[in-house]
Amino acid sequence: MSVVLTETAAKHVQNFLIKRGKGVGLRVGVRTSGCSGMAYKLEFADSANVEDLQFVSNGVTLLIDPQSLPYIDGMELDYTREGLNEGFKFNNPNVKDACGCGESFTV
């Protein structure tokens, strides 16, 4: 059971956390929303909740609530550039189908 960050993604997250000036790590999760049923949640975490599962990947603490984990178990977060745009990409082995833009998905 785990979720990992690529080295590039980890470097960016660490940078963002330093520039933001606070935060203990990155909260990753899913919630039911969007046209295809589920959507990712990606937020800075200022504190950990009691029930949170914690993983450390390439030096970054990932906080995941237990309900979300089954949907994103084994996922890899990458940071990529597409044209002028750049951001986090979710490589999630659990996804069966996603909407056109991929912001919303089905497992």
Added chain:
Amino acid sequence: MALLQISEPGLSAAPHQHRLAVGIDLGTTNSLVATVRNSISLVLNDQDGRALLPSVVRYLPDGGVQVGDVAQAVQSEDPINTIVSVKRFMGRGLADVGDVANMPYRFVDAPGMVQLRTVAGVKSPVEVSAEILNVLRVRAEQSLGGELVGAVITVPAYFDDAQRQATKDAAKLAGVNVLRLLNEPTAAAIAYGLDNAAEGIYAVYDLGGGTFDISILKLSKGVFEVLATNGDSALGGDDFDHRIYCGLLEKNKLSALGAHDTRLLLTRARAAKEELTDHAETRITAMLSGGDLIDTLLTQKDFHDMTLNLVARTMQPMRRALRDAELSADDIKGVVMVGGSTRMPQVQRAVAEFFKQTPLTNLDPDKVVALGAAIQANVLAGNRNADEWLLLDVSPLSLGIETMGGLTEKIIPRNSTIPTARAQEFTTFKDGQTAMSIHVVQGERELVSDCRSLARFELRGIPPMVAGSARIRVTYQIDADGLLSVSAREQSSGVESHIVVKPSYGLSDAEIAQMLQDSGRHAHDDMRARALREQQVEANQLLEAVSNALDQDGNTLLNEEQKTRILAAMGALRNELQGTDHLVIKRAAAQLNDATVTYAQARMDKSVSHALTGQKISELDN
């Protein structure tokens, strides 16, 4: 799949509902677009990694448009169709632009705003600015992977209504939804996080390519108030290049050069200036078209010495701004540096010496305004808890109304925080008056003729009443972008009239600066002018009242001698009204008043006895 950004805790947007917002610095020389990503404000680059988009637009014969570096590159080959520094024309009439002869454009004097005749037709400055905004919008949408919710666009603090409206119109034309127009110095202060700092007074020193602005801002309870602005609209980095260029001519004993050589040397001078920012010396080499080789060593000290008086020229506006704000350099808590020219060490030293503190320079001075605008846009788009962060701006000049005698009554004073609404009650001047003309003016002076006229409209349908008994409430409202709407309402009948002020054309920067300075310099004259006008209005009112009375019952209540005396006093007052001494008019009016005391008494007795005729004492007791 879509690329995701990290949100603040609890603020993850639902899919397809990311609220993408940007800040745009629509500059005279360069424009930029910035956004907040992963909680960090950053400038968005183009495909080639360039952040600055030169504010240059070129129109092509086939109707095509080039914007930015491509247009700038051919500026000297196609000067008529290549528009630079269009910001100077925004919201201005031809008369406001000035120095038209020295610009390569074919100006068309259109009502409201000057227009430019290009190979692709006549273009207004709003259209030209829209081309720049459009390029920035496309860049932002490609970078953020979606459509923009809106943008915060920055404008100079001294921009008036017409210039702000023109900026908004340009955004509309470019398909950019304007969340807010923000004053440039305020944006710079936000970028440095001064808005969450303790309260205090800050100075923003903005030395750009061709203009210098100094603003004194006061932050209290989340409100940035512009206490004073000053500057020099013809001083900037280009003047420093020119000094090096002149030095080169002198050292190499060159006389007048052709256009090509001049441009070559100016380019070299600029490179040398930039080199000297972090090098003690630099070598300038150039081969002129005549075969002369220029090879000159320039040290930081030489450069410093030859630009001493340019740096000194920024000190005068700084002193004036502080004086306007009634502050001394010791009151300034922090100094923000804006504009590429503030990289020059001699500028930083001079500013540090003046304010006796190290200015803030850790953000890129070219980007700081856009970065601040992006932070504001992010809040306005709802990507942050807005309650923790509320920022207000202020109106740059007082807004007033014309009252009898051509006087200005200020309704919204300068530096009021906006949005704001203020109302004042006015009344009719003559018996049975059924309409009132409302004249909206902007400026600091006492007389309407010295202020800028913004709009006129009429309130009709006032029920006929005795002079002074109608109650007309005039409300001035400025929205968050600094744009004005005015309404007038007669309270008893409810008749109403209103106008959204879209001024025919705006004030020039120099005019605004002039108006602000004049208001101080002319304070004494204005007071006298005001006193004179007030006295004239009063005297005319008195004359009218007396002659009305004479018409009614002058022959029945007065004997010949009394009547002659009153008529003489009226004649004397009419005579003095031609003069300009308000005290003399006042004396003459007082004499007429004296002459009519017994007459007024007689009229009063007559109307009282008239009213009492046929009534019983008992009824009067009630």
